[in-house]
Amino acid sequence: MSLIIHKAGILDTIQHFGVKGLQSKGVRPGGVMDQFSASIANALVGNKLNEDLLEIHFPACEIIFTKSCLISIVGAHFSAKLNEKYLPLNRPILIPTNGKLQFVAPKSGRIVYLAIQGGLLGQGRLIKNSEIAFKKKPKLNTSSLHIFPWSADVHWQKYSPEIHVIQGREWERLNEESQRQFCCKPFKLSHHADRMGYRLQHQPFHTRTKEEIISSAVNFGTIQLLPNGQTIVLMADHQTTGGYPRIAHVISADLPKLAQKSPGDEIIFHLTDQETAEKEWVAQQKHIRQIQNISQLKLNEFFQKNSNQL
């Protein structure tokens, strides 16, 4: 009742949706980098939206399913293949027993999510030969691949360079010229980009004061100004507190889009406000819940019809 990591990837993990309530001890919340794709992946297989699932970077792991199960693949396009047949993104897929899943070429995006109906047990890094147990025993038994005819609308994943931000506590420290540059100039994502933070490439920013600030809380999406004038956006595995000036914060609704950027990709920041950030978030969540509701209906319908054959 499991899947087996046939070959390890560079950074593949079983991810949750963030541990809450321990930051006062310095324990970071962690969790998925792209909450939108991860939630859609769960919705497509009928899971609760924040079920644990696989987060996969490229080069990715190879997986063997020892038992047939219902999966979905959402996020980056890594050319997923099951036993030599290409699999589409954003659809429920029935995997036959002993199916072997590979990701053969990165086409777009940076992180892909693999959700399995019922969820997975365990936590942390996926290493070669590790065996990951299903939380629930799948009732399915099929010897052939089945790709469902419907797919989720993921237009929120639009790969545009625009990322919206809210001013940070230390925004005013940037001099006027740097504030202007920050707001409209395109930056590139540097190669120093991981689950802790994404560093940006740009001309150094200049500040009105070099005064040190007192360390205080930071957040997923906080953009810190380093003393050399460079910036870093804190990502899912960010520290709980920091002492670099917080010039801005990426809005929650745009974090998934940012997470999917690869080194060299362009980013353009636009200032927005709390009200817009709330609206964007609410709209995105509504979209996810709609997909969840429709998926659930369609899955029920399908399994009722085909209960004899599965």
Next chain:
Amino acid sequence: MNAENLKSYEIYALGDSAITIEFGKYINPETNDLVISRFNQFQENPIKGVLDLIPSYHSLTLCYDLNVVAKQKSGLHSLIDQVKSRLEEPIELHTHSTQLHEVPVVYGGKNGSDLCRVSQEKGIDLQEIIRLHAEPTYRVYMLGFIPGFAYLGELNSKLTMPRKSAPQPMVPGSIGIAGLQTGIYPSFSPGGWNIIGHTDYPLLENGIPILQAGDRVKFIPLNQL
């Protein structure tokens, strides 16, 4: 020491999913006592939608569920109103614990590689830097950054150094200084503080931090330079 008006505070947004209440502008024990007391208050009687609390030297951050907050009639303003009315409630001040940690330190050398640079930049000889760093009994103002990292204050202002221009890899037990703060890295991590020494003092027990906010720390120099 800078006296602060303990009744005044400021609330600012930390992105769209957290707010920070700043109780003062400086590092001092009274402000930090207030932070710890308010942290306990919000911890014991949570506000709906608040998922996490992050106390610091002079501020308390509330991380909230944007789904819950955005649904309220006036969004974030509703949450801020609730926070303000909580802050009106009188509170008994947390007074710091009497727990004293004596932390042995080897200054300089391979695991204190920034000591010489600090000495040059400050124009203070090595022995004097050690004396100034080990002289005070520090207070643990907060835990943060990574599990078990204790922020200690207040450092002698003669030793004030900027953070490094970019974070560098740190080994467990590294003792750093930055601004008016000193601290000990409990595990491997990137860090931007100037490393002047190293300790073997245990900082984590089964992943749980040993130093607690409000505890006191005294550094005991093990070597002469």
